[in-house]
Amino acid sequence: MSQADQPEQAEHAAHVAHAAREAERARRAVRERWRRRALTSGALLLVLALIGGGYYWFGGGYDRHQRDKLLAGACDGVLAKREARAILGSGPLEDGGRGTVRKGSFAGDDEHAGQGVGERGSDDRAVREPLLLTCTVKRDLEYHAGKPTVEASVTIGVREAPGQLRVDPGYDRTGPIVPRGLAPAPLGHGWSGHFSLDRNVADGSEATTAVLLTCANSTSDLLVTAKVQQEDSTLDDPRHRAAFARVATATAKKAARHLNCDAPLGTDPVTVPLPVDEREYVPLRDAEGTCAGLPPTPGTPAGKQPGIDVRHAWESARDTAPYEACLVGRSGAAGSYRLRALYGPYAQDLRFVVAGQSHGGSAHSDLEERPAGEVDVPQLHFWYASARCGADRPAALYIVDALTEDSASEGREDEPRADVAYQRRALAEFTRRSAAAHGCAAPAVP
Numbered sequence: 001m002s003q004a005d006q007p008e009q010a011e012h013a014a015h016v017a018h019a020a021r022e023a024e025r026a027r028r029a030v031r032e033r034w035r036r037r038a039l040t041s042g043a044l045l046l047v048l049a050l051i052g053g054g055y056y057w058f059g060g061g062y063d064r065h066q067r068d069k070l071l072a073g074a075c076d077g078v079l080a081k082r083e084a085r086a087i088l089g090s091g092p093l094e095d096g097g098r099g100t101v102r103k104g105s106f107a108g109d110d111e112h113a114g115q116g117v118g119e120r121g122s123d124d125r126a127v128r129e130p131l132l133l134t135c136t137v138k139r140d141l142e143y144h145a146g147k148p149t150v151e152a153s154v155t156i157g158v159r160e161a162p163g164q165l166r167v168d169p170g171y172d173r174t175g176p177i178v179p180r181g182l183a184p185a186p187l188g189h190g191w192s193g194h195f196s197l198d199r200n201v202a203d204g205s206e207a208t209t210a211v212l213l214t215c216a217n218s219t220s221d222l223l224v225t226a227k228v229q230q231e232d233s234t235l236d237d238p239r240h241r242a243a244f245a246r247v248a249t250a251t252a253k254k255a256a257r258h259l260n261c262d263a264p265l266g267t268d269p270v271t272v273p274l275p276v277d278e279r280e281y282v283p284l285r286d287a288e289g290t291c292a293g294l295p296p297t298p299g300t301p302a303g304k305q306p307g308i309d310v311r312h313a314w315e316s317a318r319d320t321a322p323y324e325a326c327l328v329g330r331s332g333a334a335g336s337y338r339l340r341a342l343y344g345p346y347a348q349d350l351r352f353v354v355a356g357q358s359h360g361g362s363a364h365s366d367l368e369e370r371p372a373g374e375v376d377v378p379q380l381h382f383w384y385a386s387a388r389c390g391a392d393r394p395a396a397l398y399i400v401d402a403l404t405e406d407s408a409s410e411g412r413e414d415e416p417r418a419d420v421a422y423q424r425r426a427l428a429e430f431t432r433r434s435a436a437a438h439g440c441a442a443p444a445v446p
Contacts, residue, residue: 070137071084071093071137074156075251078255079156080254083247084137084154086246087244089152093140094138094140096137134157135156136154138153150230154227155227157226159224159225163394164219176345178349179208182314182325183276184196184325187269187321189267189268191252191266192212192214193211193321195207195209195275205240207235207244209248209249210223210322211223215261221261221345223322224255226247228244228247242272244272276314276316284311284312287315287326288315289317290317290324290325290339294313294339295426308402309330314326315327319437322342323342323346324434326339326340327403337422337423338400338401338403341398343438344393346397350367350399351367354380357377372386372443372444372445382401383420383424384399384427385397385427385431385444386443388440388441396435400430402419427445
C-alpha cells in the first residue's frame with residue numbers, strides 16, 4: 001500500500017466506526033422508546049384493571065354474581081330463578097338458613113326405576129327415604145341504599161309423594177303444607193294445584209301455591225310448594241297473585257325435568273282466583289263450586305239438642321286441585337261443618353296422622369283397608385269416604401267434621417244423632433261430585 005492510500009483508508013475506517021456508533025445509538029433509542037411504551041401500557045392496563053375491578057365490585061357486578069350463584073344452587077338447582085328474582089328484586093340475597101336438604105333420590109330416576117318407596121332391595125336392606133328438597137332465599141339488608149329495605153322471601157319444597165304408606169318407627173315424615181283458612185282457590189291453567197293465603201301475616205302478603213305432578217314413569221309423584229312473602233305488595237292485585245303462583249309452576253317444570261318425572265304440565269298462570277274469606281259466603285242453595293248440591297240441615301228430632309244450623313256456604317270453584325274444601329254453617333269457623341277432599345300426598349298424610357294418633361292400631365287399618373267409616377281417636381273425629389283414582393295411586397279420602405266450640409275435646413258423646421246423619425248425607429254428595437270431577441271411580445261412602 002502506498003503512502004497516498006493510507007489517509008484514505010484511515011478516513012474510511014473512521015467513517016465506518018462512526019456509522020456503527022450511530023446505529024447502536026439508534027437501536028438503544030428504539031429499545032428505550034419500546035420500554036417506555038411497555039411501561040406506559042402496563043400502567044394503563046393496571047389502571048383499567050383497577051377501574052374495572054372497582055366498577056365490578058362497587059357497581060354491583062359482584063353482588064349479581066353472588067345472587068345468581070345462590071339462586072342457581074337453591075334446592076339442588078330446581079328453583080325457577082327468573083320467577084324468584086321477580087319476587088326478590090335486584091338487590092342482594094341471602095340463604096334463608098335452612099339450606100338445601102336432600103334425602104335419597106326420586107323413584108323416577110333411571111338408577112332407581114322399578115324400586116318404589118316401601119319396597120326392599122334384593123339384599124333386604126332398608127329402602128331409601130323419599131326425596132325431599134327444601135330451600136329458602138330472601139332479600140338481604142341493603143345498607144346505604146337510599147330507600148328502606150322491605151322483606152321478601154321464597155321458600156320451596158319438592159317432596160316425593162309415595163304411593164305406598166310407611167309407618168315404620170323412626171320414619172321421617174314430611175307431609176305437605178295444608179292450606180290455612182277456609183277454601184283455597186284452584187290454580188287452573190292445566191295444573192293440579194291450589195293457591196292459599198295466610199291472612200294472619202301482619203307485616204306483608206304471604207301465599208302458598210302447591211302443584212302435584214303425577215309422574216307416569218313412577219309409582220311416586222312430586223308435590224311442589226312455593227311459599228312466597230313480599231312485604232311491599234298486596235294480593236288483592238291479580239298481577240301479584242299470578243307472580244307468586246308462577247314461582248311454583250316454573251319450579252315444577254324444572255323439577256320434572258331435573259328428576260325425570262314424566263308428568264303433564266300446565267301453562268304459566270296469568271290469573272289466579274283470590275281464596276274465599278269470612279265475608280264471602282253464599283246461601284247454601286246458591287253454591288256452585290265445592291259446596292254445590294249439599295243438602296240443608298234436617299229438622300231437630302223431638303227431645304234432641306238442636307244441631308248446627310246450616311245457612312251459608314264458603315267454597316271455591318270446582319277444579320282438579322289436590323286439596324279441596326267446603327264449609328257450611330252459621331259462620332266460617334265455630335258452628336260449621338267442614339268437608340275436605342284429599343288427593344295424593346294429602347290423603348297419605350292424613351293416613352299417617354291417624355296412624356300416629358292410634359299408634360299404628362286399628363284406626364290405621366281402617367283407613368287402609370276399610371274404604372269408608374268413622375275415625376275417633378284423641379283429637380281426631382271425622383267420617384270419611386274414599387275413591388280409587390288409578391291402580392297405582394293412593395285412594396283419595398273425603399272427610400267431614402264439625403267445627404264446634406268443643407272441637408278440641410275427645411269424643412263426641414254429646415253430638416246429636418241429627419248431626420251425624422247430616423254429616424254422612426253431606427259427605428256422600430260432596431264425595432260423589434269431587435270424585436267425578438277428578439275422574440275417580442265410584443266412591444265408597446259410610
